[in-house]
Amino acid sequence: MGIRVGAVPFTVVSHVLAIAASFLVLVWCIHYRGGLAFEATNKSLIFNIHPVLMLIGFIILGGEAIISYKAFPLSKEVKKVVHLTLHFFALILGIVGVYAAFKYHNESSIANLYSLHSWIGIGVICLYGIQWIFGFVLFFYPGGVAAVRAESLPWHVFFGLFVHILAIATAILGFLEKLTFLETGGLSKYGSEAFLVNFTAIVTVLFGGFIVLTAVSPAPVADDFSYSAI
Numbered sequence: 001m002g003i004r005v006g007a008v009p010f011t012v013v014s015h016v017l018a019i020a021a022s023f024l025v026l027v028w029c030i031h032y033r034g035g036l037a038f039e040a041t042n043k044s045l046i047f048n049i050h051p052v053l054m055l056i057g058f059i060i061l062g063g064e065a066i067i068s069y070k071a072f073p074l075s076k077e078v079k080k081v082v083h084l085t086l087h088f089f090a091l092i093l094g095i096v097g098v099y100a101a102f103k104y105h106n107e108s109s110i111a112n113l114y115s116l117h118s119w120i121g122i123g124v125i126c127l128y129g130i131q132w133i134f135g136f137v138l139f140f141y142p143g144g145v146a147a148v149r150a151e152s153l154p155w156h157v158f159f160g161l162f163v164h165i166l167a168i169a170t171a172i173l174g175f176l177e178k179l180t181f182l183e184t185g186g187l188s189k190y191g192s193e194a195f196l197v198n199f200t201a202i203v204t205v206l207f208g209g210f211i212v213l214t215a216v217s218p219a220p221v222a223d224d225f226s227y228s229a230i
């Protein structure tokens, strides 16, 4: 791609959007929806763990993992470990977040996996897991030979960005799913809560946009970002 502006300013915007989205989803789930709990008689509190972990744990941590190559002036080896570790925690928190949605459904006698959101959501988690295993085996341990690594890297970058964008799309479907559900329970489409949820979704989309923009922009130290150093 022909983006010539250095990535650093985009990493800063990404961090700011990450903080804004985290704040908004917490205000929504704690102030408007009554808080978070793994065990509760009010089953909605179990559900509330889902958007919080999916947004902050899975999407935001995963996005930070992607831009970790551009955000810090560290050695290639250290950046690799930061990248794979942040992705690992994003995957674990994503799995716990999905578990919370299933737990809520099961304890409330609601069917599982009936929506497009849930189908794409399962797909995203599986693809993310596969991407992590491939990335680890190829680039970390035991590591492919240099030619294979160089050949695979563009595919790794493509699938990594694809799965991140798909995660953002899944979150948007999830916000919509919840709003529609709440509307049938009497929430107004025009109230402050609906406004907050739409706004959170927009900030999430912007976050995804800046993560991709960061990834396609040149790293601060030009010679550190070459295929020969993979």
Ligand code: HEM
Pocket (backbone or CB within 6 Å): 050, 051, 054, 055, 058, 059, 098, 101, 102, 103, 105, 106, 111, 112, 113, 114, 115, 116, 117, 118, 119, 120, 121, 122, 124, 125, 166, 167, 168, 170, 171, 172, 173, 174, 175, 176, 177, 178, 181
């Ligand atoms: C990438 C992030 C996300 C993934 C991978 C994901 C995945 C899933 C999965 C697999 C289910 C099905 C649970 C079951 O069938 O028992 C589910 C349910 C649900 N999720 Fe998400 N989710 C994500 C983000 C969100 C967000 C941000 C919201 C916002 C509120 C949300 C709202 C919902 C709702 C309302 C349900 C219950 C209805 C349904 O099954 O569609 N999700 N999610």
Ligand code: HEM
Pocket (backbone or CB within 6 Å): 066, 067, 069, 070, 080, 083, 084, 087, 128, 129, 131, 132, 133, 134, 135, 136, 137, 139, 140, 153, 156, 157, 158, 159, 160, 161, 163, 164, 214, 215, 216, 224, 225, 226, 230
């Ligand atoms: C689900 C997990 C993962 C996702 C979504 C992902 C995504 C990405 C993305 C989007 C990039 C491009 C970053 C940029 O160009 O600025 C990238 C680069 C890279 N990733 Fe991953 N990755 C994952 C896991 C891993 C793992 C486990 C490793 C193992 C070490 C790894 C090694 C690398 C390497 C070596 C680069 C190249 C950085 C460079 O060219 O300087 N990735 N990854």
